[in-house]
Amino acid sequence: YExxxxxKGEEKKAEExxxxxxxxxxxxxxxxxxxxxxxxxxxxxxxxxxSISSEIKMPSVDNGKYISPAxxxxxxxxxxxEYAKWAQGFGTYINKIAIADFPAGYRGVxxxxxxxxxxxxxxxxxxxxxxxxxxxxxxxVLKVDFSSLHxxxxxxxxxxxxxxxxxxxxxxxxxxxxxxxxxxxxxxxFTEEEKxxxxxxxxxxxxxxxxxxxxxxxKKICSFVPEFAQYATLNEFIKVALTLxxxxxxxxxxxGRRYAYLPFVEFFNDNGDQANLARDSDAETDLYxxxxxxxxxxxxxxxxxxxxxxxxxxxxxxxxxNEVRENDQ
Numbered sequence: 183y184e185x186x187x188x189x190k191g192e193e194k195k196a197e198e199x200x201x202x203x204x205x206x207x208x209x210x211x212x213x214x215x216x217x218x219x220x221x222x223x224x225x226x227x228x229x230x231x232x233s234i235s236s237e238i239k240m241p242s243v244d245n246g247k248y249i250s251p252a253x254x255x256x257x258x259x260x261x262x263x264e265y266a267k268w269a270q271g272f273g274t275y276i277n278k279i280a281i282a283d284f285p286a287g288y289r290g291v292x293x294x295x296x297x298x299x300x301x302x303x304x305x306x307x308x309x310x311x312x313x314x315x316x317x318x319x320x321x322x323v324l325k326v327d328f329s330s331l332h333x334x335x336x337x338x339x340x341x342x343x344x345x346x347x348x349x350x351x352x353x354x355x356x357x358x359x360x361x362x363x364x365x366x367x368x369x370x371x372f373t374e375e376e377k378x379x380x381x382x383x384x385x386x387x388x389x390x391x392x393x394x395x396x397x398x399x400x401k402k403i404c405s406f407v408p409e410f411a412q413y414a415t416l417n418e419f420i421k422v423a424l425t426l427x428x429x430x431x432x433x434x435x436x437x438g439r440r441y442a443y444l445p446f447v448e449f450f451n452d453n454g455d456q457a458n459l460a461r462d463s464d465a466e467t468d469l470y471x472x473x474x475x476x477x478x479x480x481x482x483x484x485x486x487x488x489x490x491x492x493x494x495x496x497x498x499x500x501x502x503x504n505e506v507r508e509n510d511q
Contacts, residue, residue, distance in 0.1 A: 274306040291484040312443040317342035367501040453485030
């Protein structure tokens with residue numbers, strides 16, 4: 183059991199109560215039952231009762247909405263055409279597809295002509311994929327030792343985006359304008375009435391745990407880089423983290439695996455086992471390529487698979503259930 187060195191007087195308190203401290207290398211992530219003293223158990227119960235996640239007060243007035251300091255959300259045919267033209271300027275190949283708003287009230291990608299199986303509908307070079315090649319040039323991001331702090335893989339990207347969002351001349355302005363900043367469909371932002379429908383589900387505990395972890399991560403980052411708090415509050419950090427987590431992928435290029443944000447791909451919706459597209463990165467050409475995995479008719483919506491085989495996780499991280507997923511684990 184390790185006591186935070188930031189809490190003054192805690193070590194003295196531990197000695198007075200008989201709290202046993204176990205070196206991490208000895209514990210090796212497993213604390214044997216006989217090593218846990220009664221005071222530790224009492225403190226554990228006290229911590230559980232005052233969990234950080236229960237203290238997080240998410241703003242109720244914005245209902246999970248976030249507005250970038252330098253950009254306003256955009257949609258509609260004109261913006262989608264501008265976005266596609268912007269992407270093509272970076273070497274993106276767009277074939278027989280277009281971003282569109284659907285009558286049901288959501289946006290996605292539609293086939294503008296008949297597409298044959300194995301036909302490429304979208305490809306772009308590695309230079310247009312947002313990876314550590316970009317955020318590793320940011321001096322504040324470089325100050326944080328993400329590995330030793332055991333921070334989530336996505337947080338360097340979160341920091342990079344939050345700082346870029348305050349730059350009105352950012353290279354990624356079209357991405358910021360196109361992001362869906364209304365996150366009210368995410369379980370974290372459910373109303374009390376909506377949460378009551380989940381009574382009895384462990385999802386409610388998962389939501390609290392998720393919030394607690396993000397708050398702890400935010401505090402760790404700010405402890406290394408205090409000035410980061412000028413770019414984002416805790417609530418802004420959480421909202422951006424949730425938005426980007428649903429739009430990032432592991433890709434493989436010539437140098438190996440990369441955690442990446444893929445422009446344009448963010449507009450593809452999931453359709454589980456019924457996806458009509460397959461996506462892949464080519465390590466030889468350093469291109470990210472998306473092909474049709476069956477014939478697609480003009481006017482048909484284009485879908486990819488988000489590769490979740492667990493409806494529980496799909497609901498927690500994306501805020502929906504896919505009814506056509508056959509291989510739910």
